[in-house]
Amino acid sequence: MSSRRKFIKKAALGSVALSTFSAYDAQASNATTAPKEAPIKTAKKPLIISTWNHGLAANQATWEALNAGKSGLTAIEKGLNISEADPKVRSVGYGGLPDREGKVTLDACIMDQNSDCGSVSFLQGIKHPISVAKKVLEETPHVMLSGQGALNFALSQGFKEENLLTPESEKAWKNWLEKSKYQPVINIENHDTISMLVIDKDGNLTGGCTTSGAAWKMHGRVGDSPIIGSGLFLDNEVGAAAATGLGEA
Known part of the structure; x- marks a missing residue:
């Protein structure tokens, strides 16, 4: 399972190796004039x-x-579950602002220090997509499941299907329907998500993202958050990065 998920890492390491080699050559050719660099501080x-x-x-x-x-x-799963279950966080999980059809659709991904990863996109009716993404990593030969297939898998793993549209988010959606203008602005009110990165006591990296995506999006839209290499990527020997905001920006 692990070897099938390492193609991105191998490509990234190739790029890193190339840039490191070039930098090393340049430094070697100017060894007598280049100032000494301060040692890198570890976190x-x-x-x-x-x-x-x-x-x-x-x-x-x-x-x-x-x-x-x-x-x-x-x-990371336990941490992101908190945001997913909080109806006041209207860009994640339960209570997330819906698409233009009034449906809450969720995306999430998770990745560990071994470059193993799991992801779900366009998932409906499951409060904790990050937990489903973790199950994709642990229980399947795949990286991403989407839509009805992701829902079927979640149900097979014991997750409970439930209505994720709260009265507050439904009211906001109905207010939007009066004008039905889709002009997303890059701010924290209408589309932003949560990404999390962790270094454990042994120095190993883990990352995760979970989101309900852009409010009032077209039904079926998937953003950058659940895509490994776009919403999240890590290399245990190099570092980790996660992105939030408007996926189309």
Whole structure:
């Protein structure tokens, strides 16, 4: 399973190796004149970082899981579950703003230090897409499941189907329908998500993203968040990065 998921890593390492070789050659040719560089400082461990203020509660849950001896993968899942279950966070999970048909559709991905990853997109009726993405990583030979297939898989794994549209989000959708103008602005009110990166006590990296996507999007739209190499990527020997915002920007 792991070997099938490492094609992105191999390509990325090839690019890194090329750029490192070129930089080394340049440094060697100017060894007598180049100033000495300060040593690179390593991050304190463990370390958790996530996006936006609603990430603070998620960080706390992740921290508690790490302190309890959980893996980085499980800790990130537990942390992001907090945002997914909070109806006040209207860009993630339960209570997320719906598409233009009034349906809440969810995307998520997760990746560990071994470059194993799992992802779901266009998932409906499941409150915790990050947990389904983790199951994709652990239980399937695939990286991503989408739509009805993702839902069927979630149900087979014991997840409960439920209505994710809260009265508040439904009201916002009905207000939008009065004009039905789709002019997304890059801000935190109408489309942003949560991404989280973790360095555990052993220095291993894990990352995750979960989102309900852009409000009032066309039904079926999938953004950048669940796509490995776009919404999230990590290399345990190099670092990790996650992106939030408007996927089409």
